[in-house]
Amino acid sequence: MYPKLHYVGYSDDGFASPVPQPQWAGILGPMIRGVVGDTIKVVFLNRTAQPLSIHPHGVQYAPADEGAVYNPPRGGGDAVAPGQRYTYTWFAEPEAGPAEGEPSSKVWLYHSHVMAEEEIYAGLVGTIVLTDPAHAKADATPDDVDRELVTFWMVFNENRESSPPEDEEMNLKHAINGYFFGNLEGFTMNEGERVRWYLVALGTEVDLHTPHWHGEKVTLEGRTYTDVVELLPASMKVGDMVADNPGVWLLHCHVNDHMTAGMYTVFTINGGSAAARARLGVSNDGWEGFHDLHRGAAGTRR
Numbered sequence: 001m002y003p004k005l006h007y008v009g010y011s012d013d014g015f016a017s018p019v020p021q022p023q024w025a026g027i028l029g030p031m032i033r034g035v036v037g038d039t040i041k042v043v044f045l046n047r048t049a050q051p052l053s054i055h056p057h058g059v060q061y062a063p064a065d066e067g068a069v070y071n072p073p074r075g076g077g078d079a080v081a082p083g084q085r086y087t088y089t090w091f092a093e094p095e096a097g098p099a100e101g102e103p104s105s106k107v108w109l110y111h112s113h114v115m116a117e118e119e120i121y122a123g124l125v126g127t128i129v130l131t132d133p134a135h136a137k138a139d140a141t142p143d144d145v146d147r148e149l150v151t152f153w154m155v156f157n158e159n160r161e162s163s164p165p166e167d168e169e170m171n172l173k174h175a176i177n178g179y180f181f182g183n184l185e186g187f188t189m190n191e192g193e194r195v196r197w198y199l200v201a202l203g204t205e206v207d208l209h210t211p212h213w214h215g216e217k218v219t220l221e222g223r224t225y226t227d228v229v230e231l232l233p234a235s236m237k238v239g240d241m242v243a244d245n246p247g248v249w250l251l252h253c254h255v256n257d258h259m260t261a262g263m264y265t266v267f268t269i270n271g272g273s274a275a276a277r278a279r280l281g282v283s284n285d286g287w288e289g290f291h292d293l294h295r296g297a298a299g300t301r302r
Contacts, residue, residue, distance in 0.1 A: 002158045004178075005048055005112075005122040015045050023186030027178025028152055029126030032110065033140040034059075035133050036097035040090045044080055051079040051114050056128055057236065058108030059090035068113040079114045097130045102222045103238045104135035104142040107150070107198040120202050121156050123178060127198060145240070146193040152177050153201040153209040153231055153253060153263070172206075172261070174253070180262030187251065189243045191271025197239045201231040208232060208255065213267070215249035216241055228254055246272030 007029025009019040019030060034040045040059065046052050054077065055067035064076025065088045073079065077086040098106045108128040112119035127150055135142045142148075156173040163171055176184050189195050197218060201209055209231040217227045218239030229237055252264030 002156075002173075003122070005052075005119070005124050007054075007124055007126050013043075015047075024149060024184060025177060025186075026152075026184055027123045027125070027175075028150060029110070029124070031126065031150065032056075032128045034092040034128070034130050035136040035140050036092050036094055036130055037133060038092045038130075038140075040088075040092060040128075042088045042090070043085060044077070044088060045085040046080045046082055049082050051081050052112045052119060052124065053077055053079055053114050054088055054110055055113035055116075056088075056090055056108065056110045057234070058096045058106070058128060058130070060093045060096070061088070061090050065089050066113075067110075068116075092130050098132050103196065103240055104144050105129050105131040105148075105196065105238070107200060107236050107238055109200050109202065109234065109236055111202070120154075121158070123156075125152060125154075125202065127152075127200060129198065142196070144194065145196040147189050147195045148198065149187060149195060150177070150198045150200070151211060151251075153199070153207070153211060154203040154233075155206055155258075155261075157204070174258050174261035174263040176251075176253075176263060176265055179265065182262075182265055184265040187265065187267035189267070189269055191243055191246050191269055193243045195241045195243055197241060199229055199231060199235070199237045199239060201233055201235045203233045209258065209263075210254040211251065212254045213241070213249065213251055215245045215247055216243070216269075243269045243271075245269060 009030030011017045011019050044054050053067035063074055067077050069078050077088050080086045098104060110126050110128055112124040131140050131142050135144050137143050153176060156175055158171040158173060159168050174180055199211055201207055210228050212228045217225045218241045220226050220229060220239050229239060246269045248266050248268050250264060251267050252259055
């Protein structure tokens with residue numbers, strides 16, 4: 001058991017009505033949306049027992065709204081004390097949005113930055129998505145895609161000073177949105193849909209990730225088709241996919257030891273004929289080879 005922290009979105013000033021999260025979001029905090037030119041205000045209430053913050057990437061802010069601790073402290077939203085709240089003000093300037101030729105929306109990270117390494121590993125991570133005004137619906141979602149999905153790639157280091165040396169490798173959790181070994185669910189779409197994948201990563205030097213889609217390709221940043229994307233810590237990229245190949249498909253990091261450590265899940269494209277669906281399978285067909293890598297002589301899993 002590992003203690004985690006989590007950003008939660010609310011729809012009311014009293015922080016009593018949580019905003020439902022999609023199943024695939026996992027440990028990620030709520031997506032903060034805006035349109036280029038917007039002023040974004042985020043009211044942060046710290047319900048934990050330690051000082052925390054929200055530090056955004058991409059958007060413009062004043063020093064008080066940076067969400068990062070300095071010495072000497074500058075106050076504002078640098079470190080919000082337990083039980084206290086602070087309203088961050090950020091600006092979605094043109095440079096924070098899509099450039100010409102890029103997809104109609106752009107993804108940025110946000111995370112706590114008081115003790116940043118510990119807080120990121122604890123799970124205090126989320127995304128900001130900014131949309132081009134020419135393609136923004138009333139709710140700031142892009143009008144040229146049917147579905148948006150986020151994948152966050154990181155090896156969660158759950159080791160502590162008291163961790164025995166023999167447990168150190170076990171405590172490195174190779175996760176997508178905080179889940180591993182195929183347990184992240186909800187990446188489901190329909191044949192013909194335009195799907196936008198937001199790909200983000202954090203971590204340390206082991207966090208060189210190469211997300212790979214089986215059965216499909218994406219247009220990366222509006223430039224080229226690929227089925228593998230290179231991510232380093234604090235990478236933020238956008239890939240567009242036309243879901244034209246019905247089936248249950250593997251999505252995994254192509255770094256060998258990340259695969260064997262559980263950095264994979266599946267995505268499902270609904271559609272096609274009944275015969276094709278029967279042939280392709282509807283559950284975990286195609287990825288059990290990763291899940292059952294270590295078996296005993298009698299076939300039992302070690």
